[in-house]
Amino acid sequence: MIRHNRINNVLYTLDGLFALVLLTIGGIYLIQNPVWDVQNWYVIAFSNAIVTWIVIQLPWILNRFFNVAFSKLITVTYYVFIMLTLLIGEAVGVYRVVAAYDSFIHAIGGFVLALTGYYIYHLLSKETNKPLLIIFILGFQALFGTIWEIFEYGLDVFIGSNTQSYFDDLTQTLFIGQAALRDTMLDFIFNTLGAIIFILILPYIKNEWLIEKK
Structure with missing residues (x-):
């Protein structure tokens, strides 16, 4: 079984909530402006939020259906990496300004x-x-x-x-x-x-x- 320790639960929740906020903002914009432009910030935020929601489920899916158990360090670094790349880097746009x-x-x-x-x-x-x-x-x-x-x-x-x-x-x-x-x-x-x-x-x-x- 995956160790559902407090750190992992907190990181999973933060990733999910962050993605939900970006998904909502991007979704509202796309409803009003239904043009898929990969250079548009709202499109980037929306698409990366969807990807985030999918990939944060992978540890559970692999454990549930393939009996793959992950260690503390792997799960912690995994959720932190998602936050830094898909959410802060891509969706927020830090890649483009730093x-x-x-x-x-x-x-x-x-x-x-x-x-x-x-x-x-x-x-x-x-x-x-x-x-x-x-x-x-x-x-x-x-x-x-x-x-x-x-x-x-x-x-x-x-x-x-x-x-x-x-x-x-x-x-x-x-x-x-x-x-x-x-x-x-x-x-x-x-x-x-x-x-x-x-x-x-x-x-x-x-x-x-x-x-x-x-």
């Missing part, structure tokens, strides 16, 4: 992916081969970090968004050369940095916070 916020989030994302990689490694193997564990964690982070960048590229191509910051939002000027690659490469760099931070502090994290006891 240049360093995206790199900060990708560092946290790398940490979360490394934590998830550790959890999966523990499920698949009982061996304590530290070099293999480190390689698996870094490889897991790199794989899903790459998949995310492919997803962002797909969004930019098919719906006209600017998730990979290949043009200036204010002037609509296209970047060229290294400037066009800067956002994606920084994402890879900070993802890896987050994973390395996890590996460095791993020996100091209590095992019960990493692995859920049966």
